[in-house]
Amino acid sequence: MLILTRRISESVIIGDNVKITVLGVKGNQVRLGIDAPKEVSVHREEIYERIQQEKNQGDRNPVLADVKPADSEA
Template identity: 45%
Template sequence: MLVLSRKKGESIIIQDQIELTILSVEGDTVKVGIKAPKHIDIFRQEVYLSIKEANKESAVAPTQVNLAALMERLKAGQ
């Protein structure tokens, strides 16, 4: 992990496309502004993990049901 120190108003640039700017520091809270292309998704970690888990759950159950239904249809069509 790269660790950088920044002050309020200072920025970090990532690959000419993403700019992180420190907007404010209040106690233990740091506000960060992010400029990035619209095609790049940006999430807080807890939201990202929740989305990832929901996608994992929805990918497992319906796939098994859909495969079983598809096999039934294929057998019926023969």
């Protein structure tokens, strides 16, 4: 893990097109501004984890729209 120290208004550049700027620090919270292209997803960690869980649940529960119930008459 790369560890950097930044002050308010200082930035970190990731790749060629993502810029993260420290906007403020208040107590133990840091406000970040993230400038990234639309095609780059940016989420808080807990939101990202929830999205991944939902994707995994969707993979395990395939849609059964084409399955027809068994005919009860024999």
